[in-house]
Amino acid sequence: MDAPTITDPIPLAQALMRRPSVTPLEAGALDIIESALKPLGFRVRRYKFGAVDNLYARLGEHAPNFCFAGHVDVVPPGEGWAADPFAANIRDGLLYGRGAADMKTAIAAMITATADFLKRGAPKGSISFLLTCDEEGPAVDGTKAVLAALQAEGEKIDHCLVGEPTSEHRVGDMIKNGRRGSLNVVINMDGKQGHVAYPHRARNPVTPLIETLAALKARTLDNGAPGFDASNLEVTSVDVGNGAHNVIAQRATAKLNIRFNTNHTPEALLAWIEDTASAAAQRAGVAHTLAVTSRSVAFYTDPGPFTDLLVAAVTEAFGAAPVLATTGGTSDARYIRDVCPVAELGLRNETAHMVDEHVAVEDVRTLARCYEAVLRRYFA
Ligand SMILES: [Zn+2]
Numbered sequence: 001m002d003a004p005t006i007t008d009p010i011p012l013a014q015a016l017m018r019r020p021s022v023t024p025l026e027a028g029a030l031d032i033i034e035s036a037l038k039p040l041g042f043r044v045r046r047y048k049f050g051a052v053d054n055l056y057a058r059l060g061e062h063a064p065n066f067c068f069a070g071h072v073d074v075v076p077p078g079e080g081w082a083a084d085p086f087a088a089n090i091r092d093g094l095l096y097g098r099g100a101a102d103m104k105t106a107i108a109a110m111i112t113a114t115a116d117f118l119k120r121g122a123p124k125g126s127i128s129f130l131l132t133c134d135e136e137g138p139a140v141d142g143t144k145a146v147l148a149a150l151q152a153e154g155e156k157i158d159h160c161l162v163g164e165p166t167s168e169h170r171v172g173d174m175i176k177n178g179r180r181g182s183l184n185v186v187i188n189m190d191g192k193q194g195h196v197a198y199p200h201r202a203r204n205p206v207t208p209l210i211e212t213l214a215a216l217k218a219r220t221l222d223n224g225a226p227g228f229d230a231s232n233l234e235v236t237s238v239d240v241g242n243g244a245h246n247v248i249a250q251r252a253t254a255k256l257n258i259r260f261n262t263n264h265t266p267e268a269l270l271a272w273i274e275d276t277a278s279a280a281a282q283r284a285g286v287a288h289t290l291a292v293t294s295r296s297v298a299f300y301t302d303p304g305p306f307t308d309l310l311v312a313a314v315t316e317a318f319g320a321a322p323v324l325a326t327t328g329g330t331s332d333a334r335y336i337r338d339v340c341p342v343a344e345l346g347l348r349n350e351t352a353h354m355v356d357e358h359v360a361v362e363d364v365r366t367l368a369r370c371y372e373a374v375l376r377r378y379f380a
Pocket residue numbers: 071102103135164165
C-alpha cells in the first residue's frame with residue numbers, strides 16, 4: 001500500500017485511484033482510507049450491505065458533528081484511454097485516471113485537510129466521514145442504507161459537505177446547495193393491430209399516446225422555486241417501430257424525463273402521468289402501462305450560516321467567491337438532506353465519467369486547503 005503523506009493530498013489520491021473500485025467494488029480503496037484515518041484518532045466502522053462495503057468514521061464524542069461525505073466507486077473506464085485508467089500518473093501537472101475528478105481526489109483532499117486541521121488540536125465537536133462504494137450504481141446499499149443504520153444507532157450528523165465535482169469553469173467557482181429531482185418514465189399504449197383501411201376493426205395506440213404527450217407538455221409545471229429554475233418535462237423518444245404504411249401497429253411507446261424543483265415529488269408527478277395516460281387510453285379503448293426507470297427527489301439547503309461559511313472558505317482558498325447553484329445531476333446528497341443541511345463542493349466536473357478523466361494537481365491541493373478552511377471556520 002502506498003504510504004500517503006498528510007500534507008500533500010496527491011499521494012493519497014494516487015493510492016486511491018490505483019484501486020479499480022468500479023461500482024460496487026471496494027477494491028481496497030476503503031482499506032486505504034481506514035488506515036489513513038485510524039492514526040488520526042478516528043473510530044472507523046464498516047457497514048456491508050449486499051455487495052456494497054461502506055465506511056463511517058468519527059473523531060470526537062460531542063456535537064456538532066461535521067461530516068465529509070462521498071464515494072470511492074467509479075464508473076467503468078471504457079475504451080480509448082491514452083494510458084492505463086488506473087495508473088494515476090501525472091503529466092504536465094495533470095493527474096489522469098478514473099476517479100480523478102469524480103471523486104477520489106476530493107476524498108484525499110478531505111483527509112489531508114482533516115490531518116492538517118488536527119495539528120491545531122482536537123475539534124470543538126466531531127469530524128466524521130461517510131463513504132460508500134455505491135453512488136454511481138443503484139445507490140441502494142450505500143449512503144442511504146448507512147444513514148438508516150446510523151440513525152438506528154442514535155448517531156447524529158449536524159452538517160455535511162459532499163465532495164462531488166461541482167466546479168464549472170474554474171475550481172471553486174460553484175457550490176451546489178441543492179439539486180433538481182429527476183424522473184424517467186416509459187409509457188406504453190397497447191391497442192389492436194389491424195388494416196389501416198378498416199380502423200374500426202383495430203385500436204390504434206398512437207392516438208392516445210400523442211394525446212397523453214400533448215397534455216403532459218401543455219401543463220406549466222411551475223415558474224421556478226427558491227434557488228431553482230422552472231421544472232421541465234421533455235419527451236425523449238416516441239417509438240412505434242412500424243415499417244408498414246397500411247398497418248395500425250399494436251404498441252406505441254414513449255420515453256420522457258422530468259427535471260423538477262422542490263415544488264414536486266416523484267410520486268406526485270407519477271400520479272399525474274398515470275391519470276393523464278389512463279384517461280387517454282380509456283377514451284381510445286386501449287391498455288396502458290407505465291414503467292419508472294429512475295427517480296430521485298429534489299433538495300434544497302437554504303442559504304444561511306452554513307452556506308455562508310462554505311462561501312467564505314472557498315473565497316479564502318481560491319481567491320474568488322463561488323456561486324450557489326442547483327444545476328446538474330443527482331448525488332447522494334439527496335439522501336443526506338433528510339438528516340442535516342448538506343452542500344456539495346469539489347473539483348471541476350468537465351472530464352467526470354469521460355475518457356482520460358483528469359484534474360490539475362494544484363487544484364486538488366487548493367481544494368485541500370479549502371476543506372481545511374471549512375473545518376477551521378466550522379469549529380471556530
Ligand atoms: Zn460522483
